[in-house]
Amino acid sequence: xxxxxxxxxxxxxxxxxxxxxxxxxxxxxxxxxxxxxxxxxxxxxxxxxxxxxxxxxxxxxxxxxxxxxxxxxxxxxxxxxxxxxxxxxxxxxxxxxxxxxxxxxxxxxxxxxxxxxxxxxxxxxxxxxxxxxxxxxxxxxxxxxxx
Amino acid sequence: xxxxxxxxxxxxxxxxxxxxxxxxxxxxxxxxxxxxxxxxxxxxxxxxxxxxxxxxxxxxxxxxxxxxxxxxxxxxxxxxxxxxxxxxxxxxxxxxxxxxxxxxxxxxxxxxxxxxxxxxxxxxxxxxxxxxxxxxxxxxxxxxxxxxxx
Numbered sequence: 685x686x687x688x689x690x691x692x693x694x695x696x697x698x699x700x701x702x703x704x705x706x707x708x709x710x711x712x713x714x715x716x717x718x719x720x721x722x723x724x725x726x727x728x729x730x731x732x733x734x735x736x737x738x739x740x741x742x743x744x745x746x747x748x749x750x751x752x753x754x755x756x757x758x759x760x761x762x763x764x765x766x767x768x769x770x771x772x773x774x775x776x777x778x779x780x781x782x783x784x785x786x787x788x789x790x791x792x793x794x795x796x797x798x799x800x801x802x803x804x805x806x807x808x809x810x811x812x813x814x815x816x817x818x819x820x821x822x823x824x825x826x827x828x829x830x831x
Numbered sequence: 832x833x834x835x836x837x838x839x840x841x842x843x844x845x846x847x848x849x850x851x852x853x854x855x856x857x858x859x860x861x862x863x864x865x866x867x868x869x870x871x872x873x874x875x876x877x878x879x880x881x882x883x884x885x886x887x888x889x890x891x892x893x894x895x896x897x898x899x900x901x902x903x904x905x906x907x908x909x910x911x912x913x914x915x916x917x918x919x920x921x922x923x924x925x926x927x928x929x930x931x932x933x934x935x936x937x938x939x940x941x942x943x944x945x946x947x948x949x950x951x952x953x954x955x956x957x958x959x960x961x962x963x964x965x966x967x968x969x970x971x972x973x974x975x976x977x978x979x980x981x
Contacts, residue, residue: 800947
């Protein structure tokens with residue numbers, strides 16, 4: 685498991701405190717689906733997801749956004765052992781949903797860009813570096829059950 | 832050749848018209864050196880890069896940020912043939928500077944950091960569609976820089 689300094693923990697919690705789970709949850713899907721449109725192959729049953737307007741009004745995406753960010757919340761609250769906690773999630777994405785693991789990295793980038801738009805100058809280089817270290821660990825945890 | 836929609840052209844031109852090249856170039860390149868410290872190996876002659884404060888106040892870093900932005904401006908002014916415009920630049924990076932082309936990847940290096948800096952500057956105006964157009968532009972730039980590697 686990754687080692688965190690006190691400073692890094694403080695920075696990650698500081699970023700996370702400013703995240704509104706509902707707001708960011710919707711926006712991250714808008715960015716992912718518009719910028720990486722092939723992702724829509726995973727959302728066949730979600731209805732209209734083809735324009736930003738439709739995405740931001742889509743209740744299934746809103747709900748899924750909350751699910752994703754709640755999982756991130758779990759990681760923030762368990763920074764020393766979330767890899768084990770994520771094993772069932774990873775297994776589910778590998779076996780059931782069959783998500784190409786490259787998409788975890790893309791979603792992580794969309795999360796960071798969404799946060800950059802909200803936090804602006806507060807996401808300074810040090811904060812960006814720490815936040816990306818955290819998301820890399822999350823992406824690795826999501827990859828852990830892939831063979 | 833790459834096709835650009837009217838929206839994409841307008842969005843990309845708009846971004847570049849709004850940013851201060853000096854500020855953004857320095858900010859993006861500094862972030863690259865801070866967030867991906869192994870990229871510092873290409874800048875051994877730049878002096879003090881020991882910590883974030885040193886990097887952000889280093890005048891050679893600022894100057895190189897300007898060089899990168901000037902390169903991007905060339906691409907902006909020749910959007911319909913970036914590949915040809917970048918031929919010499921690509922040769923320079925592969926033969927003289929010997930940069931590992933992985934470093935041009937949109938997910939690494941200055942271009943992802945540039946996206947973060949632009950997002951921070953534009954805030955809500957950096958919509959998903961604008962992000963898509965900007966990332967497409969950077970992807971074309973990356974492909975053109977890699978073109979002369981063999």
